[in-house]
Amino acid sequence: MTTVGAIPAYRSVPEGEGPWPGMVLVHEIFGLDDSMRRHADRVAAMGYLVVAPDLFSRGGRASCLKATFTALRRGGGPAFDDLDASRADLLADPRCSGSVGVIGFCMGGAFALVVAGQGGWGAASTNYGMLPSDPSALDGACPVVATYGRRDHTLPGAAAKVERALRARGIAHDVKEYPNAGHAFLNEVNNAPWYLAPVTHLVMNGGPEPVSAADAWARIESFLAQHLTP
Numbered sequence: 001m002t003t004v005g006a007i008p009a010y011r012s013v014p015e016g017e018g019p020w021p022g023m024v025l026v027h028e029i030f031g032l033d034d035s036m037r038r039h040a041d042r043v044a045a046m047g048y049l050v051v052a053p054d055l056f057s058r059g060g061r062a063s064c065l066k067a068t069f070t071a072l073r074r075g076g077g078p079a080f081d082d083l084d085a086s087r088a089d090l091l092a093d094p095r096c097s098g099s100v101g102v103i104g105f106c107m108g109g110a111f112a113l114v115v116a117g118q119g120g121w122g123a124a125s126t127n128y129g130m131l132p133s134d135p136s137a138l139d140g141a142c143p144v145v146a147t148y149g150r151r152d153h154t155l156p157g158a159a160a161k162v163e164r165a166l167r168a169r170g171i172a173h174d175v176k177e178y179p180n181a182g183h184a185f186l187n188e189v190n191n192a193p194w195y196l197a198p199v200t201h202l203v204m205n206g207g208p209e210p211v212s213a214a215d216a217w218a219r220i221e222s223f224l225a226q227h228l229t230p
Contacts (some may be wrong), residue, residue, distance in 0.1 A: 010051075014044050014046075020048055020097055021047070022096045023048040023054070023100065024087055024100065026102065027107075028108055029158070033191055035191045042217070046224070053082045059084075080111075080118075087121070089152035097123040100228075101228050102121050102123075102124050104126055105129075106183065106184060106209065109127045109129020109130075110129040111129070112124045113138070113144070116142050123143045125145045125147070126146045126162075128148055128184065128185075130158065140169075141166070143226075144175075146159065146163075146175040148175075148177060151179075151181060151182040166193050172227070178215070180211070180212055185213055
């Protein structure tokens with residue numbers, strides 16, 4: 001672990017010599033756990049200098065969750081400041097090529113969609129992230145690759161809504177919904193706490209779906225390489 005600004009973060013560096021494009025990874029609602037660190041390492045293996053800030057590190061978990069979701073609804077606040085600080089940290093790193101993207105999962109996917117329209121990002125990857133309540137937040141967004149599972153009943157029709165919003169604004173995009181996947185299907189293990197099983201299993205159909213995940217990661221890698229590699 002390292003720090004970015006005033007909070008802890010996980011950093012993953014590709015093998016070999018840079019410079020590499022940077023990537024800010026925004027964790028899911030369960031925090032910066034082993035699943036998120038594995039994702040960071042996977043993205044680094046694609047050739048990105050990765051920083052994953054711990055957005056839940058500013059106090060108790062309950063208060064952090066509340067503050068983070070409040071920031072997400074408003075489109076600003078400490079969580080967004082932390083993401084900006086993470087991007088600035090990457091840009092200041094001599095190993096960074098000067099372009100920085102953002103990739104998010106679950107809650108982090110929602111953040112990735114919002115910041116995509118705030119400027120300064122080369123590309124965004126949102127994975128089962130909800131669409132902003134006001135789609136105009138995507139005006140002028142960077143290129144977006146979006147991934148959803150059809151069996152995730154918490155996000156019905158989300159892929160189609162994101163597709164329409166991006167197409168209407170002329171934003172480069174790749175949106176796909178996987179019929180056999182639910183929420184968090186890119187994770188290699190089911191990391192949901194046992195007490196949330198009724199929601200994650202019955203409503204979200206959450207957990208790994210390796211076949212869909214392999215295709216999704218290939219799309220993400222191709223899209224990011226197209227828009228972030230100099």
